[in-house]
Amino acid sequence: MSPLPADGAAEAGVKIAVRKVGKVFPAGTGSVQALADISLEVRDGEFLCLLGPSGCGKTTLLRVMAQLERPSSGVIEMRHDDPSRPLSAVVFQDYSVFPWKTIRDNVIFPLLQTGMRKAEARRVADHWLAQLDLGGFERAYPDTVSGGMKQRVAIARALAVQPELLLMDEPLAALDAQLRLLLQEKLLELWQAHQNTVVFVTHSIDEALLLGDRIAVMSARPGRIATVIDVPFARPRHPDEIRASPDFAALRDEIWHRLRRELQPA
Numbered sequence: 001m002s003p004l005p006a007d008g009a010a011e012a013g014v015k016i017a018v019r020k021v022g023k024v025f026p027a028g029t030g031s032v033q034a035l036a037d038i039s040l041e042v043r044d045g046e047f048l049c050l051l052g053p054s055g056c057g058k059t060t061l062l063r064v065m066a067q068l069e070r071p072s073s074g075v076i077e078m079r080h081d082d083p084s085r086p087l088s089a090v091v092f093q094d095y096s097v098f099p100w101k102t103i104r105d106n107v108i109f110p111l112l113q114t115g116m117r118k119a120e121a122r123r124v125a126d127h128w129l130a131q132l133d134l135g136g137f138e139r140a141y142p143d144t145v146s147g148g149m150k151q152r153v154a155i156a157r158a159l160a161v162q163p164e165l166l167l168m169d170e171p172l173a174a175l176d177a178q179l180r181l182l183l184q185e186k187l188l189e190l191w192q193a194h195q196n197t198v199v200f201v202t203h204s205i206d207e208a209l210l211l212g213d214r215i216a217v218m219s220a221r222p223g224r225i226a227t228v229i230d231v232p233f234a235r236p237r238h239p240d241e242i243r244a245s246p247d248f249a250a251l252r253d254e255i256w257h258r259l260r261r262e263l264q265p266a
């Protein structure tokens with residue numbers, strides 16, 4: 001699906017600006033208001049996490065940012081600085097890889113769409129597969145490897161095109177707890193090395209604190225931005241140190257209390 005055009009260009013230093021966005025879906029004879037009056041700016045090079053209760057509209061907001069969904073009201077402004085790179089790429093939760101293509105060809109496919117030659121695309125694909133510890137599996141088919149490996153293929157495919165904006169919708173949610181920790185650490189390492197602008201949807205407060213520069217906490221449906229929290233941990237971040245720090249525990253409590261208010265309104 002090709003992206004819808006943005007409504008305008010974001011100002012310098014801002015990769016994407018969401019301005020007073022609402023989204024209403026038709027549902028049966030009525031409608032569902034998924035998003036209401038969302039305003040949010042994602043700065044160049046920032047890792048922004050979207051956190052919120054189930055059904056609050058996180059996926060809808062990400063799809064609107066990816067220009068896969070048109071807002072019912074409000075506008076989306078984007079800033080495409082480098083025409084040699086795609087503006088955005090999306091990683092979904094459900095290992096959205098092509099089962100009929102080898103792991104290498106999954107990563108090569110979007111590179112060829114950018115006009116890259118086959119030999120170069122193969123080199124770039126193998127580089128990113130190695131970065132995600134998939135070296136040796138280039139010729140395997142996705143259905144012959146584990147869920148965690150398939151998700152690493154999807155992440156390698158998105159990173160390989162070096163998008164200016166990487167949109168990730170709960171990319172680690174389907175993984176078991178240990179694998180999730182390992183992949184969080186991998187993402188942290190890759191982001192610290194490359195600093196794409198990232199919007200990352202998650203249900204996990206710990207994940208948001210480990211990865212994010214800021215955390216936008218959404219309210220229960222219709223989704224609004226309830227609060228935006230600055231994550232104070234310096235980079236490069238070392239996961240074990242961060243998780244053990246008193247600031248981590250304090251922020252986790254603060255965010256949890258905020259989320260609990262959304263889950264159990266007075």
Ligand SMILES: Nc1ncnc2c1ncn2[C@@H]1O[C@H](COP(=O)(O)OP(=O)(O)OP(=O)(O)O)[C@@H](O)[C@H]1O
Nearest residue numbers: 025026027032034053054055056057058059060061
């Ligand atoms: N295409 C659609 N048609 C009708 N309703 C929709 C559609 N997409 C989402 N919704 C509704 O909009 C609301 C927000 O859904 P969305 O998937 O964005 O929430 P979410 O926060 O990502 O949820 P979760 O955390 O459970 O993944 C829900 O009530 C959902 O049922």
